[in-house]
Amino acid sequence: MTVTAQWVWMDGELVKFEDAKVPIMTYTLHYGYGTFEGIRAYQRTNGSSHVFRLKEHVKRLKESAHILGMNLIYSQEEIEQACIDVLQKNDFKTGYLRPLVYLGSEGMGLGALDNTVHLAIASWQWGAYLGDDGLKNGIRCKVSSYQRGHVNISMVKGKICGQYVNSVMAKREALNAGYNEAIMLDPQGYVAECTGENLFMVKEKTLITAPYGASILGGITRDTVIQLAKDLGFSVQERLFSRDEMYVADEVFLCGTAAEITPVKEIDDRKVGTGEPGFVTRSIAGLFFDIVKGSYAGYGDWRFDYQI
Ligand code: PMP
Numbered sequence: 001m002t003v004t005a006q007w008v009w010m011d012g013e014l015v016k017f018e019d020a021k022v023p024i025m026t027y028t029l030h031y032g033y034g035t036f037e038g039i040r041a042y043q044r045t046n047g048s049s050h051v052f053r054l055k056e057h058v059k060r061l062k063e064s065a066h067i068l069g070m071n072l073i074y075s076q077e078e079i080e081q082a083c084i085d086v087l088q089k090n091d092f093k094t095g096y097l098r099p100l101v102y103l104g105s106e107g108m109g110l111g112a113l114d115n116t117v118h119l120a121i122a123s124w125q126w127g128a129y130l131g132d133d134g135l136k137n138g139i140r141c142k143v144s145s146y147q148r149g150h151v152n153i154s155m156v157k158g159k160i161c162g163q164y165v166n167s168v169m170a171k172r173e174a175l176n177a178g179y180n181e182a183i184m185l186d187p188q189g190y191v192a193e194c195t196g197e198n199l200f201m202v203k204e205k206t207l208i209t210a211p212y213g214a215s216i217l218g219g220i221t222r223d224t225v226i227q228l229a230k231d232l233g234f235s236v237q238e239r240l241f242s243r244d245e246m247y248v249a250d251e252v253f254l255c256g257t258a259a260e261i262t263p264v265k266e267i268d269d270r271k272v273g274t275g276e277p278g279f280v281t282r283s284i285a286g287l288f289f290d291i292v293k294g295s296y297a298g299y300g301d302w303r304f305d306y307q308i
Contacts, residue, residue, distance in 0.1 A: 005122065006091075027103035030108070032164075035159055037061045038196075041097065044294065045295045049305070055076070071117055083097050092308070096123060126258065137263070144185070149187075167196060181194050181197070197254035197259045199255075200254075202252070205234055207236045210240065221261075229280075243267075261284060
C-alpha cells in the first residue's frame with residue numbers, strides 16, 4: 001500500500017501532498033513528543049458520507065495536546081472543519097484521517113521549551129486494518145512480552161506519538177511469530193488492550209473490558225461498543241481480568257477506529273469459544289456496520305455528514 005492523497009492540511013492551508021514536508025530537525029521526529037488521531041470517514045448505502053464521531057476524536061486530540069502541555073491554537077470547530085476540508089479537497093467519499101500535532105525545528109535538546117506547535121491533517125484510503133478475512137472470521141492473537149506502560153510512565157489517556165514505539169515493538173513481535181495482533185497486559189499483569197485496539201471478552205452474554213482508569217487508551221470505539229451493547233440489552237462490566245480468564249471466555253473481540261470490530265478466534269494457540277465469531281460479537285458488529293456503512297437511522301449524533 002502506498003499512503004497517498006492529493007492534498008494535506010498544514011497549519012491552516014491545503015497543500016499538495018508532495019509539498020507537505022517537514023525539516024529534518026523537527027523536534028517530534030527525534031523525541032516522539034507529539035500527538036495524533038485516527039478517524040474514519042464512511043459512505044452509507046444512501047450514498048451520503050460522514051465522519052464517525054469526529055467531535056470525540058478532535059476532543060481527544062486537544063486533550064492529548066493538553067496532557068503534553070502543547071498549546072494548540074485551533075479551536076474544536078476549526079479542527080473539525082479542517083478534517084472535512086481535507087476529505088472534500090481530496091474528493092474522498094470514504095477515508096482515514098490522520099491529524100498530527102508536532103513541534104517545530106527551532107530548538108533541539110530535551111529542554112527546548114519554545115518550539116512552535118504545528119497541526120497537519122493527512123488522509124488516505126485504508127481498508128480493513130486487520131484484513132477482510134480477520135474482520136469476518138476472526139484473527140489470531142498472542143499475549144505480548146511487552147506490556148502497557150505504568151500510568152506514571154506512559155500518559156495513557158493521550159494518543160502520544162512516542163508511546164507507539166511500545167505498541168510497534170509488540171505488534172512486530174506478534175507478526176514475526178505468525179500472529180495477527182498482540183494483547184498487552186498492564187504492569188500488574190491484567191489484560192489491558194492491544195497495540196491499537198481495545199479488547200472485550202464475553203462471558204455468558206456479558207461484555208467485560210478493562211476499566212477506563214486502567215492502563216488503556218479511552219477508545220472512542222470502546223465507548224461506542226459499550227453504548228451499543230447496553231442498547232442491545234447486554235450487560236457490560238468494566239473491570240480487571242487476567243489472561244487465563246480471557247482464555248476461557250466465550251468470545252473475544254477487538255475494537256478501534258482502524259480495526260473497527262474484529263473478532264478474535266485464537267489466543268496463545270487456544271481456540272476462543274467455538275473458534276468462530278460469537279453471537280454477541282456478531283450482534284455488536286452488525287449494528288456498528290449498519291450505523292457507519294448501512295442505513296440504520298439511529299445514532300445520528302455520531303455521524304458528521306459532509307458533501308462531496
Ligand atoms: N488503544 C490504542 C493503544 C489505540 O492506539 C487505539 C486507536 N486509537 C485504540 C485503543 C482504539 O481507540 P479508538 O477506538 O478511539 O480508535
